């Protein structure tokens with residue numbers, strides 16, 4: 001599904017290299033986790049994959065279902081099935097959460113040549129999904145993320161994901177800022193979406209999210225590269241011993 | 252007068268900087284067909300004298316620093332082709348419609364005026380008589396609004412207006428009044444003067460749409476008695492309003508509510524002045540505008556100049572101005588809150604913001620507070636900025652195409668101004684029109 005080969009990325013305006021040859025393949029239906037020290041380039045990878053400005057790919061490639069991602073506009077990547085749950089969800093004053101969701105959903109459907117959802121169909125769907133994430137009607141009406149607590153913002157990201165039904169979901173530290181109950185809700189939300197057709201790339205610092213969302217594969221990122229790949233036990237090792245030994249071992 | 256005449260003799264007029272002298276004023280007045288007036292005769296004579304001593308403004312005048320008055324000083328406007336008519340913004344709303352063609356009231360095209368609680372006449376018809384309820388109002392609020400800043404084009408309006416509406420409301424009016432302007436003559440230089448008087452407890456919603464003339468000078472004098480509620484929404488669009496100056500002079504009585512919202516979508520050279528005197532305790536006055544300007548469709552310059560005076564206790568005022576500018580468009584805001592001695596517990600707020608969609612556009616704001624009471628809460632804010640790139644990316648990452656994301660963010664930027672329209676139905680009508688307009692432009 002997602003294939004990243006030898007990806008090198010630098011900042012557009014600065015002579016600063018951030019990704020130094022990332023190799024990563026996430027097959028359909030699998031959940032992969034990425035762990036790694038602060039500043040190792042995890043968020044940068046997720047931004048570059050979803051098409052944020054300010055980065056320059058100097059080498060390598062990234063594709064979704066065989067389509068070159070790096071060649072597409074951000075909205076085309078979204079319609080192609082890519083979704084990024086932001087580490088820091090963005091506040092948009094003056095745009096209602098519902099308007100935002102509906103505009104996004106219908107824009108994607110239109111781009112894929114599908115029928116747009118009517119107002120009634122959309123409302124039914126969004127109420128249903130919001131309920132399972134314990135997002136109330138008031139939150140749906142408020143401007144996007146404005147005045148939301150940290151945990152509410154993260155749940156709102158998962159609501160968007162549930163509505164848009166992407167095939168490749170990247171979650172960037174969706175667990176940070178969540179209390180124990182909210183973590184459960186979010187994990188349940190993710191698990192409900194798991195299917196042989198859908199893959200996840202879960203960026204996290206903590207094992208506890210992976211207790212709920214069981215990864216098939218765990219990658220360790222350091223200094224802009226994937227330096228180690230293993231099974232779920234790798235995350236437990238990080239939890240126990242930190243990155244010191246692991247990174248020393250790979251040089 | 253002598254001074255200005257000498258000044259203009261020394262500085263060649265072509266430079267456009269000097270104040271126009273007496274000859275320029277005569278030429279300006281000669282091009283107008285000045286009415287004698289019936290009940291307005293005294294007010295017009297008074298205006299003639301005031302204008303003679305005031306003179307026309309020049310680009311060096313402080314109050315005209317950001318907007319060149321030359322096109323308003325010219326004796327005649329350049330002809331402007333008459334656009335095809337399309338559906339009015341408010342055509343789906345139950346309303347009473349009053350039609351003006353080239354600034355002349357068209358009774359045949361208008362609805363019956365004998366609605367309940369409402370007394371409406373055209374100025375032209377009423378001014379044949381010597382007496383009228385508007386005698387003490389016509390030109391009076393305007394004259395009172397000449398201190399401390401001179402507003403010569405308002406004086407010119409009182410002097411030269413040929414038509415307008417005289418509206419007196421004694422109770423709540425169930426339907427909004429819609430003044431619909433139409434153009435026929437490509438060269439019409441229109442001077443319109445409306446007087447609105449709301450008796451105690453009366454309510455009125457006044458809507459204005461359409462193209463007034465090749466050049467327009469409009470005035471709305473509004474007198475609100477105790478407990479009256481007045482809502483005003485005006486909308487001007489690209490093909491309708493190429494060159495215009497408008498004034499609102501309002502006097503807001505005790506416990507009364509004044510709310511005015513203006514939508515301007517393109518146009519070319521517009522100056523709107525709002526002069527509001529909050530005269531009674533516990534009154535509320537809001538004035539707001541949403542402006543979209545595209546310099547590609549002709550040099551765009553939009554100036555809102557507001558002066559709110561608090562002369563009573565416990566009153567609230569709001570100024571909310573938002574301008575979206577692209578392709579070298581210019582947006583101006585000059586806004587003042589004056590709190591007079593004794594106007595305690597005043598709550599005054601002013602916000603002006605420019606959203607620049609490219610680097611060639613410009614937003615200039617001159618906010619002013621002048622406060623002579625100690626127990627007041629007054630603040631102002633002004634910002635100029637580009638589209639929020641992070642928000643853009645967020646929207647696009649959810650599949651919203653770039654053009655559509657811009658539309659959403661522009662609407663989001665305008666939201667506070669649009670929120671000043673209290674009536675949901677009217678606000679929705681404006682939102683729909685704005686959305687359509689932005690969306691078609693985004694595609695083009």
Ligand SMILES: Nc1ncnc2c1ncn2[C@@H]1O[C@H](COP(=O)(O)OP(=O)(O)OP(=O)(O)O)[C@@H](O)[C@H]1O
Pocket residue numbers: 011018036037038039040041042043044045054087
């Ligand atoms: N726009 C930018 N300008 C300057 N530096 C940047 C920019 N984007 C990323 N960086 C730098 O690139 C490096 C990687 O950042 P990134 O946010 O990808 O790390 P991360 O692995 O997500 O860290 P964390 O675990 O703290 O979220 C950091 O050193 C960061 O400061």
Ligand SMILES: [Mg+2]
Pocket residue numbers: 042043044087172
């Ligand atoms: Mg990060």
